[in-house]
Amino acid sequence: MFLATVHFTQHRDCILRRLTAEVDSPVPIEIEEIQNGLVTFVLRSGRHTDTFQSELEAADHVAHVKRLDDENLLVTKPSCGAYSAIYQNHGTLRRSNTVSGRQREYNVLAFRREDLRNIIDDLGTFGTVTLGKLEEFRADVDSPLTDRQRDVVTEALTRGYYDWPRAITNEGLAEELGISRATLQEHLRKAERALLSAALVDGHKRTGEGRFERIELE
Incomplete structure (x- = not known):
């Protein structure tokens, strides 16, 4: 498993680019x-x-906008290409990424080195890509996940939740597990956080069991 920080300059027109430019x-x-x-x-x-x-709300191509509170919006819109490039090559995103005009920073998890190469190649067809931090996870110690988190993540992987296109939606996965969508998302978030927190320490190179080790993408 690889964790990469990808710096991306979007060449396509995108509403988020316009909104965040200033x-x-x-x-x-x-x-x-x-x-x-x-x-x-x-x-x-x-x-x-x-x-x-x-x-x-005024943009015709934006499918849905919901105000969650004074500082957060839930938005559904067509992908401008970056998310599709990541997920169709079997990558997944850490929950938090950033956008600033043309500039994006994505924190990408990929299971195979070739998947990460393909993500970078695909992003390069409509933007400029710079690979930042790249680390490999050596998962040869006890998992930091709780039994329930491990069960939920295993079920998500088995049922194709992380495939592209997804074989099951989060609503469908929650129904299969007999839990609410909110509970499912909470389990997945906590599991991702536990794995990443156990792996990363201030971005420095770490070696040994159960840690990410900085490598080069050859």
Whole structure:
């Protein structure tokens, strides 16, 4: 398993590029689901929430906008290409990534080196890609997951939740597990956080069992 920080300059026109071009700092995005070419995400819009909501609602191609609270929007819209490039090559995103005009930063998990190469190649067809930190996970110690988290993640992998296209939606997976969608998302978030927290320490090179080790993508 590989963890890569990917810096991406978007060449395509995208509403998020326009919305965040004049914002002082990068805007965090948390990915909820990608399905049938549509991406659903939480936009951590902060003090720009009113402006962002108005412009998103006025855009014909944006399928859905919901205000979660004073600082966050839930948005569904067609992918501008980056998310599709990541997921169709069997990658997955850490929950938090950022957008600032043309500039994006993605934290990508990929199971195989060739998948990561394909992600970078595909992104390069419509933007400029710079590979930042790249580390390999050596999972040869006890898992930091609870038994329930391990069960949920195993079921998600088995039923194709992380495949591209997804073989099952989060609603369908939650139903199979007999839990709510919110509970499913909480288990997945905590599992991802536990794995990554156990693996990363301030971005420094770590070696030994159960840690990410900085490598080169040959």
